[in-house]
Amino acid sequence: MKRFALLFTFLVGGLLLWGSTDFPDWNDPESPASTYVSNLYITQAYEKTHVPNLVSAILADYRNYDTMFETTVVFTAGTAIFLILRLPLGPLARRRNTEHPEAEPQTLPRDPILEMACRVLFPPTHLFGLYVLTHGHYSPGGGFQAGVILGASFILLAIAFDLRATLSRLPEGLFKPLTALGVAFYVGIGVVCLLLGKNFLDYEGLRAIFSGISPQMIRSHGILLVECGVTVTVSAVIFAIYTNLVSRGNHREGL
Amino acid sequence: MTWVLDLFLLLFIAGTAVAALESRCLLTSSIILGAYSFMMCLVYASLGAVDVAFTEAAVGAGAGTVFFLATILRTGRKTSR
Amino acid sequence: MNFIESSFIYWFFVILLMIGLYGAIAKVNLVKKLIGLTIFQTAIILFYVSIGQKKGAGIPILDVGHGHGPPPEITAAQYINPLPHVLMLTAIVVGVATVGVALAVIQRLYAEYGTVEEDEILEMIVTRE
């Protein structure tokens, strides 16, 4: 296996190096990748959407169909992990459990310094997450990053205190539906655009609701709306994945 | 003189990649993988991809490492290979 | 001479890809396999990001304050190609989702067989039948 792996690896590596002989100069402004479609994005995106961060503009407007499915990927992963870890144990595992019963769930003793530090850190982390979400139009950031930061703040809570205490404040019945609702919100905006007579996820359709807004600003607002949906799903899924992975799916013991 | 720093960074990244794969302790491996992710962020950022760097720092180095740690805590951290 | 902004970065991508691919195929420990897979995926992200680079261009965020000023004069040469960045945001998220699912499977394998070494698991499967 090792020898086969080496052979395969060097084959792939060699082929990739051979391919590089045929590339345009690496940072050439005139290469096809940086001229054909890319120039249109750079020169038109701001004019059409009023979003200075071109990455946000393309991510949540030009290619928002991709982003919708990316959110779905996150939701799918959350659901799959939930399914896998909640399965009943197989016969072999049950036998092992009766032969060597597991020690009581071990948690580290609670540490007042750590807890205090987390108390202090928790609100600014949330605030930063929301800032990253809303300021994604003007600086690096956006729905995914904000979602991960928000999710991470809850993970921090779960690590510093114990998992059960965190779950009593943020119970599974609350964040599990949120994973689905975020995706539903994103798709819902697309459907609203569709019902208002435009193509799916064409934010111009929303102008019928927000009257008196320029076509550029409605795109800007549309981007913010879908990013909110992304944030909800991502933060809930990140926390759900953590709680399930760390407790083998039974939510009894934390890190 | 930035090329010295760049070269050092790239060598260090390749080193951490190998170390993460070859370490005997899975806990060490996953922490090194976190370091690897963080240094990849530096490379992305120096290539001008600030959004990618941000996402990699949050998702790859942050959440990914925590997931690895959670799993290793619940399985085992030693490996003979 | 700048290493990161030259075709040297492509060689570096190939090296990382080879390390990751080797780890994903040859390692026996399942967590190590997954680490190899992660390195493999980051290598591809590096490849895409490096496609976007452009000599003398800045990051793809326009310098227009909070978007209320008059539209500035924009020439394409001023900004780095943003499209590969967008694609890679997607790829990173897909990568971490895959890792999460794989880790869940590893936990179940451990619960079932008491080990995360592939050869030991295969051996137990054979003896069980």
Add this chain to the structure above:
Amino acid sequence: MSDQLIILVVIWPLLAGVFSALMPADHKKLALWGLLNLAVTNLLSLGLVRKVLLEGTIHYQVSGWVPPAGSPHLGIELKASVLSALLSWLIGAVALLGFIGGRSTWKTQIGERLPHFMALLFLLVAAFQGLSLSNDAFNLYVMLEISSLATYGLIAFGGGRAYLATFHYIVMGTIGASFYLIGVGYLYIKTGTLNIGDLAQILSQVELTPAYLLALGFLTTGLLLKMAVFPLHLWLPNAYTYAPASASLLVAPLSTKLAVFLLFRVVNDLFAGRIAGELPQWSFFLVVVASVGILFGTSLALAQRDLKKIFSCLIVAEAGYMLGGLWLTDQRGTVGALFHLVNDAVATLALFLVVVAVVKSVGGRNLNELPGLFQKSPLTAAALILVAFNLIGVPPTSGFFSKATLLTGAVASGRYEFVAALLLASLGNLVIFFRVIEIAYFDKVEDTKVSKDGQLAGALALMTALLLVALGLFSQSIMDIFIRPEVFS
């Protein structure tokens, strides 16, 4: 509203999946909910097929970025040709029949996790629909990954040995998808666009330099991994065997077939007509791989004793048929491969429905548990025989017509090793099914009470198997209307 049909086909199952996760675990209500949504998906797909037949290929710009004439596409484009519309309906129909067939196994295999299980099923349907309708190279990667992630969850749900199989699938599947991504990156470096239509237009005018060849190579290798062609098939047999029945009913018929369809897009749309003229050695190599794969898959199936595993191994062989057909550099080969795709999706569905029915009738799916099947459930036995005819290639089942078209293509391009592999595989299938039917028919058992559950499941399997005969009877018109217009000549 009818302009929006193409997007509704994708987002209806997506929304259904998302809301399934929120439903309570009530089997009866969820069955109704699933049936309703799949029926709507089918109706939407049928509407799409009708619209495409009347008005020709549909191009749809998601988020409304319609490019001015002569300018490249900025947004993501969906495209429904007659073939992809047909495929979209095929997905809906297979999902519906598989859903009904899997209903009886929910109680024992799925239990209270049903809402999430169903969410993954619907997300998988949505991803499949997206794969068949998208016209953007990167969007196809995202769709591939959703379909893979949902499949991982569904397969791992089988428990026990399914876990290791899933892990292998995750590693192989991710490497495959990443290879596809590298291929797309190479094309992007050289052309600067991701839209398949624009890419094809540029590619038709350039000389095929190393970067293009590598792009083609990586796209093909990645998709071969997803198709599970020998020697990249290692993950498939175990993964499909140990998956829960209602998951394998959806995954097994469609998953590899959509990878075949993507390969068709690469060979036929992106590199239209270039392969026959400029890359004859690639065609030679891949047809040899396909021939070896067919023989290997069939002999692998011969060695198994678990009915479901036999059928899973046959999928590996069938992937070889379609790979070979696509690379024959003959139009008839491609037509045969695509018709075989449709035929094989239905045939695999019928095979796995037979497995469900067999388990219901005789209580197990190992060959030594089969005796008495003919007495206990004659309908299941009839379905088994009919599908066997299809796989062996007996007229009037569609298997005969797809194989005949593949054979004429192979003979016309002088690839006799492929001809030999096809004929030997038919012989191998004959042996496999003769052995199964022999055990099921001649070995007598004491208890010959007709199993009611088995008869019900068998009736559905028989109905699906009869669809194969219908496909066979209409094979010429299906090829003429849906497949030939799409194949580059």
